[in-house]
Amino acid sequence: MPALIVGNWKMNGLGEDIAEIAAMAGAGAGSLWIAPPFTLIDRAVIVSAGALTIGGQDCHAATHGAHTGCVSAAMLADLGAGFVIVGHSERRRDNGERDEDVRAKAMAGQAAGLQVILCIGETRAQRDAGDTEAVLAAQLDGSLPDNADALIIAYEPVWAIGTGLTPTLADVAAAHAFIRQRLAARYGGAGHGVRLLYGGSVTPANAADLLRVEEVGGVLVGGASLTAQSLLAIAAAAP
Numbered sequence: 088m089p090a091l092i093v094g095n096w097k098m099n100g101l102g103e104d105i106a107e108i109a110a111m112a113g114a115g116a117g118s119l120w121i122a123p124p125f126t127l128i129d130r131a132v133i134v135s136a137g138a139l140t141i142g143g144q145d146c147h148a149a150t151h152g153a154h155t156g157c158v159s160a161a162m163l164a165d166l167g168a169g170f171v172i173v174g175h176s177e178r179r180r181d182n183g184e185r186d187e188d189v190r191a192k193a194m195a196g197q198a199a200g201l202q203v204i205l206c207i208g209e210t211r212a213q214r215d216a217g218d219t220e221a222v223l224a225a226q227l228d229g230s231l232p233d234n235a236d237a238l239i240i241a242y243e244p245v246w247a248i249g250t251g252l253t254p255t256l257a258d259v260a261a262a263h264a265f266i267r268q269r270l271a272a273r274y275g276g277a278g279h280g281v282r283l284l285y286g287g288s289v290t291p292a293n294a295a296d297l298l299r300v301e302e303v304g305g306v307l308v309g310g311a312s313l314t315a316q317s318l319l320a321i322a323a324a325a326p
């Protein structure tokens with residue numbers, strides 16, 4: 088399976104930045120997925136003309152209704168989006184999202200026909216306390232949807248996001264092996280088919296090493312996904 092490279096633009100990008108998405112699309116660089124802000128999804132779908140998969144960074148758990156300012160998974164699918172990220176640590180932190188909320192969003196994404204990238208990861212304090220596996224287990228137990236269809240798990244240590252810090256390759260391997268084991272316990276054979284991503288300070292310089300780690304099926308990239316030059320360099324590093 089070729090590595091999956093996913094860019095998360097977070098709250099970045101204005102109309103002029105569509106040029107970066109056009110450049111990414113023009114490079115024909117394999118499995119490249121981009122989650123621009125909601126405001127650019129429509130234009131990104133049009134400009135990438137099927138060469139990229141465009142997705143949302145979040146969705147509401149309901150299909151529609153009285154939820155001012157929110158966007159449903161069905162609305163994303165309606166725009167031509169192919170995936171949605173749920174449970175990113177910034178949403179857990181800024182919006183108080185709990186595992187049960189993340190689970191509801193994941194199931195809403197699946198119901199809308201989207202691929203779902205569900206993010207989990209420990210804080211620095213939790214890692215230092217030796218609680219990484221317990222935290223990952225609790226997040227998985229609380230947030231996994233009922234079935235593994237169209238599900239992708241992103242392991243993103245909170246302390247590695249936007250900091251320039253990354254875990255050792257051995258720590259990445261250990262976390263991914265643990266996640267795989269929990270998915271197999273939860274879903275049986277289907278748990279082995281769930282793609283796992285690593286995220287947190289991925290750059291063109293470290294991508295090749297991270298992508299070679301056992302069970303790492305791709306990367307979720309924030310800061311280094313904002314320009315075509317940098318994201319394409321990461322894609323080129325994929326083994």
Ligand code: PGA
Pocket residue numbers: 095243247248249250251286287288289307308309310311
């Ligand atoms: P970063 O963000 O690559 O800027 O560390 C990763 C993420 O939050 O998905």
